[in-house]
Amino acid sequence: MTLILALDFGGTKLAAATVNTGSQQWLGYERRLSPTNANADTDLEIMRSLINSLLKGAQPEAIGVSFGGPVDATTGKVRLSHHILGWENVPLRELLEEEFGVPASVDNDANVAALGEYRFGAGQGYDSLFYVTVSTGVGGGWILNGKPWRGAEGMAGEIGHMVVDPSGPVCLCGKRGCVERLASGPYMAQDVKEVLRNVSAACPEDIPPSLLLNERKDYQGHQHNRGEVLRKLVEDNLELITGRVVSEAAAAGDSLAKEILYRASWALGVGIGNVANLMNPQRFVLGGGVTKAGEDFWEVLRRVARETALPEVNFEIVPAALGDDAPLWGAVALAEDVLR
């Protein structure tokens, strides 16, 4: 029996867990939100306290780490975090190996979550799979021939910035109609707010053309409650609208929310269909908050992906099984691989 320590530096939260190799149940599990104004030092300090309260002096045999940002997986050096200051070029693997005197392995969260779902979750038995997380961002991680494919410089998996609608709205990356621009929670919320701010109830048709799709007609039946449910859910305080609120409003029949969510599932469907044509993996595993948006979301996503892929290209699209723990379980797999 070998003790594994798994760490997840998540951008907004930190988590640590211990497990014995071969077991699928945590021995211990600790989790804390990053404070506002967090930096690399405070993150490391909090993580140390989580680890101490988990290990209570015990010694793990190996450490696996998921990091929410670009990592050089061969050296275990963090390149940077887009969320937390001070992570530029931090040799995280080296730090941990020196501090604990055991081997460690570090990779970015999308790759690690893909590995977690492959080894312990919805990807078990599928040697070629693409894991996609749809949450505050849209990212992905590859398993090919049963191993992570990270790309020549560790940048593979960026389905979030695949362009699916060149006349779509502008993304932070500078392009138009990226998958992430159309399907991530914050962008869905932003688009809904923009419509609600600009459109008086008397003029429900006046929404920016960039928000429209040919296929939106499906959802234009209920103009009478366009945005009404959304407003009610946040008691008219539009600032409170999030991706989750959009999903809830769509489920309750709000036609504006349905339209935005439809566009998100359409964008993901086109992206996944394109990826199927390009790489022909057996399975797509989808996680992240936005994928909990309900049956309509999955139905559109699956239909559009099927229509986008060539008829001869087979694949399945399934929900992730490990939820928020996918990176931690992937970290376990990283640590196990270090010991092999």
Place this chain on the structure above:
Amino acid sequence: MTLILALDFGGTKLAAATVNTGSQQWLGYERRLSPTNANADTDLEIMRSLINSLLKGAQPEAIGVSFGGPVDATTGKVRLSHHILGWENVPLRELLEEEFGVPASVDNDANVAALGEYRFGAGQGYDSLFYVTVSTGVGGGWILNGKPWRGAEGMAGEIGHMVVDPSGPVCLCGKRGCVERLASGPYMAQDVKEVLRNVSAACPEDIPPSLLLNERKDYQGHQHNRGEVLRKLVEDNLELITGRVVSEAAAAGDSLAKEILYRASWALGVGIGNVANLMNPQRFVLGGGVTKAGEDFWEVLRRVARETALPEVNFEIVPAALGDDAPLWGAVALAEDVLR
């Protein structure tokens, strides 16, 4: 010194060559066009005669085969040809192994050409690369970790049917704005013909909206000779317009030809940029007739790919080095691998 026999069943042409392992020069080389009304039997008969005239009784140590259509590379069974009848489920590897009494290996032409460029051409030393051929169709083949990646069922590489403009013209596959629909030679010719047939010289602006792109403005300066060069090149017989004619007319300054070619390079650029984000290969190697369209074509293609990929994602786009012989050289590599 080991004699290798390389075969290329190309859809419109058949080629066979012999080489000694380690050499980069053909010992013998034979090539013939498929007759009209060709079928699998006539193809095989012609190939036999090419082989006989090459081998003159000598015995190769192994046979490598490139086939222009879907192949199950693990069994060497051809699934079908989209161009020639009678190729459904032909066990080509088995046929050749029985006939010549030596091991054979069969794969589809895009994968084989990728391997050829990797082992002998513009991909030498690049363990992760994507080969793209832009010709009568648009297809691709992967090298990852120095080996072909064929996908779970041998269907990987289909960049041709990646959707890059969901409001673009309809492709034979049923979708809109596929890379192949915008960038393949026959489709470029078709779109040019459609414009020339429908537009009188007095009304040069009246072209179908689906043919337009935001960026086409760059090329609208020369309305006075819109289509004129094209007409001249084929002496007003529009049926004679091909992808090559479009390239020639663009080089001579025809603004319609330039616009169509610009759109082709734009579509390829978006596709390649998307692939760079998704897989992060070191190098893209581009072959096929359309890629010979000149400097403007390459400049737009490279610029759009660079803009489409994230700034942190590095890659090069280079022309193929082996030209029409890429599949034959890849077949040599296949045969060499069989002997290892």
